[in-house]
Amino acid sequence: NAGVTQTPKFRVLKTGQSMTLLCAQDMNHEYMYWYRQDPGMGLRLIHYSVGEGTTAKGEVPDGYNVSRLKKQNFLLGLESAAPSQTSVYFCASSRMKLTKNTGELFFGEGSRLTVL
Amino acid sequence: GENVEQHPSTLSVQEGDSAVIKCTYSDSASNYFPWYKQELGKRPQLIIDIRSNVGEKKDQRIAVTLNKTAKHFSLHITETQPEDSAVYFCAASKDTGNQFYFGTGTSLTVIP
Numbered sequence: 114n115a116g117v118t119q120t121p122k123f124r125v126l127k128t129g130q131s132m133t134l135l136c137a138q139d140m141n142h143e144y145m146y147w148y149r150q151d152p153g154m155g156l157r158l159i160h161y162s163v164g165e166g167t168t169a170k171g172e173v174p175d176g177y178n179v180s181r182l183k184k185q186n187f188l189l190g191l192e193s194a195a196p197s198q199t200s201v202y203f204c205a206s207s208r209m210k211l212t213k214n215t216g217e218l219f220f221g222e223g224s225r226l227t228v229l
Numbered sequence: 230g231e232n233v234e235q236h237p238s239t240l241s242v243q244e245g246d247s248a249v250i251k252c253t254y255s256d257s258a259s260n261y262f263p264w265y266k267q268e269l270g271k272r273p274q275l276i277i278d279i280r281s282n283v284g285e286k287k288d289q290r291i292a293v294t295l296n297k298t299a300k301h302f303s304l305h306i307t308e309t310q311p312e313d314s315a316v317y318f319c320a321a322s323k324d325t326g327n328q329f330y331f332g333t334g335t336s337l338t339v340i341p
Contacts, residue, residue, distance in 0.1 A: 144327065153238070155318060155333040156273070163327055171328065172230070203272065216261055216322060218329060220272040 115139055119204050119221035126194045126228045134189040134224050136204030143209035145187040146171075146218070147179060149200040156203065162187055163209075194228045201225050231256040233321050235332025242309050243340050250335045252319035253301040259321040262302050263329070264293060267316045276317075277304070309339045 117138045126132055136145065146161040158171030160179040168179045176198060178190045187206075191198060204221040232255040242248050254262075263278035279286045279293045279302065286293050290309075295302040306313055319332040 146329075148331075153333060155235070156331040158328055158330075161327060169327070216324075216329075217263070217275045217278070218265075218273075220274070222272050 117204055117206055117219050117221040119202075119224050121224060122222065123225050124227070126191075126226065128195060128228060130194050131190070131192050132194065132226075133191075134202055134204070134226075136187045136189070136206075136221055138185055138187075138204075138206040138219070140206060140208075140219065141184070142206035142219070143184075144207045145181065146205045146207075147177070147187065147189045148203045148205065149173065150203060150223070151200050159189065159202075191226075194226075196228045199226060199228045231259055231321055231328075231330040233319060233330045233332045235319050235335060237335060238333065239336045239338075241338045241340060244309060244311060246309055248306045248309055248313070248337055248339075250304045250317055250319070250337070251301060252303070252321075252332050253299075254321040254330075255300065256321070256323070257297075257300065259323050259330075261322045261324060262293070262295060263320050263322075264291075264304050265318045265320065265331075267318065267334075269315070273318060306337075309337075311339050311341050313337060314339045 120135045147159040148156040162181040165184040180188045202224045205218040235252045260281035265273040266276045267273040292305045316334045320329045322329045
């Protein structure tokens with residue numbers, strides 16, 4: 114049981130290049146999230162998904178796109194990378210929220226992206 | 230949307246002392262408040278959580294208190310140890326919602 118796995122772990126891009134971060138979870142979770150973590154700013158939600166085929170915008174969605182074609186995978190895309198997107202990106206998943214559910218987020222190990 | 234503020238941003242304590250981290254939230258409908266611990270270079274992990282129908286919850290050396298009226302909640306760590314050194318994040322969420330709103334984090338250093 115690997116939990117939440119992110120690839121790649123590290124990537125350096127030039128301004129204007131594109132890339133995709135892959136998140137995979139093997140816990141059969143309904144909910145999946147992409148966060149970015151910047152110094153002094155905590156974890157900010159980029160996009161999230163409440164189930165296969167669905168996506169929604171979070172707090173900071175501009176410059177990113179996502180897709181959830183399979184329940185276990187959630188992809189984060191940067192079409193034209195900018196230096197402001199230099200960050201550590203975390204994927205997370207959780208079970209479908211029920212009244213008594215803990216709602217615990219299970220995070221991946223993070224992906225460090227540098228845009229030059 | 231929800232706004233979660235967290236203080237202090239950095240905290241240093243001597244080993245064995247207590248540490249307290251405070252968070253406030255703005256949306257009175259929020260009813261689930263987890264705390265995550267992130268060790269250096271690692272992923273955040275849930276350490277304790279509390280729901281709005283409970284005022285306090287304890288798990289060994291850590292405890293969380295919630296004041297719904299004032300809309301603030303706190304993490305208390307007693308008898309701190311060097312392995313407690315990490316960044317701690319509070320968050321707020323609603324059972325009827327889909328998003329977790331995180332505070333900006335507190336970097337705790339326990340000095341041996």
